[in-house]
Amino acid sequence: MQIFKIGVIGGSKCNSKILRLAEEVGEEIAKRGAVLICGGLGGVMEAACKGAKNKGGTTVGILPGIKKESANQHVDIPIVTGLGEARNVIIVRSSDGLIAVDGRYGTLSEIAFALRFEKPLVGLHTWNVDEHIIKAETPEEGIEKLFEKMKGR
Numbered sequence: 001m002q003i004f005k006i007g008v009i010g011g012s013k014c015n016s017k018i019l020r021l022a023e024e025v026g027e028e029i030a031k032r033g034a035v036l037i038c039g040g041l042g043g044v045m046e047a048a049c050k051g052a053k054n055k056g057g058t059t060v061g062i063l064p065g066i067k068k069e070s071a072n073q074h075v076d077i078p079i080v081t082g083l084g085e086a087r088n089v090i091i092v093r094s095s096d097g098l099i100a101v102d103g104r105y106g107t108l109s110e111i112a113f114a115l116r117f118e119k120p121l122v123g124l125h126t127w128n129v130d131e132h133i134i135k136a137e138t139p140e141e142g143i144e145k146l147f148e149k150m151k152g153r
Contacts, residue, residue: 004034004150005060006143007095007119009088009110010044010103010126018102021124022047023054024139025099030057032147037062037095039087040071040078044101049074062091089113097150099142100126100133120149 006029010022026048029036036052038045040061049059053074061075064084071078081087085106092098092113097120100111107126114121115130122142123133134149136142 001033004032004096004147005037005094006034006146007091007098007110007114008036008038008044008048008101009091009098009107009114010048010101011107012039012041012043012045014043014102018044018125019047021139022101023051025101025124025143026051026053026057026059027055028139028143030055032143035060037091039064039091040075042072044103046072046074048101060094062087062094085109092117092119095119097121097146099124099136099146102126120146120153122146 022044030052035058037060040063059075060077061071063080064087066080066082068078088110098114099122101124122136124136124142134145
């Protein structure tokens with residue numbers, strides 16, 4: 001059985017509704033036995049990691065700085081890069097598929113990389129910039145669609 005690596009991308013600052021959605025995304029990823037990859041900081045990233053950990057999942061944080069201590073408390077494996085926002089490429093390249101939850105311009109850059117590298121990508125209350133972004137209304141629907149797409153590759 002293949003263990004998928006799912007990238008969760010989204011804003012470092014967001015409202016409580018988005019945080020809850022991100023936490024549910026993390027839970028759904030862990031329930032399916034996948035590894036969650038993210039930027040390792042706050043907001044959507046922290047909420048998704050928290051959700052994954054609540055369901056016994058494994059989390060990886062690709063950090064922009066050089067201190068592993070900057071990772072949120074729910075990151076199991078912090079990877080320091082010292083690359084700043086350029087670490088977005090590593091997040092996308094390391095993922096088998098991605099789900100974008102809300103987000104601003106940093107998330108938009110990750111969406112662009114995902115589309116450029118032809119990675120399966122689900123959008124949950126995020127940018128609508130391309131017909132290749134699979135739309136979802138709920139975390140469960142989004143992760144289900146993402147797994148269907150990855151299994152078909």
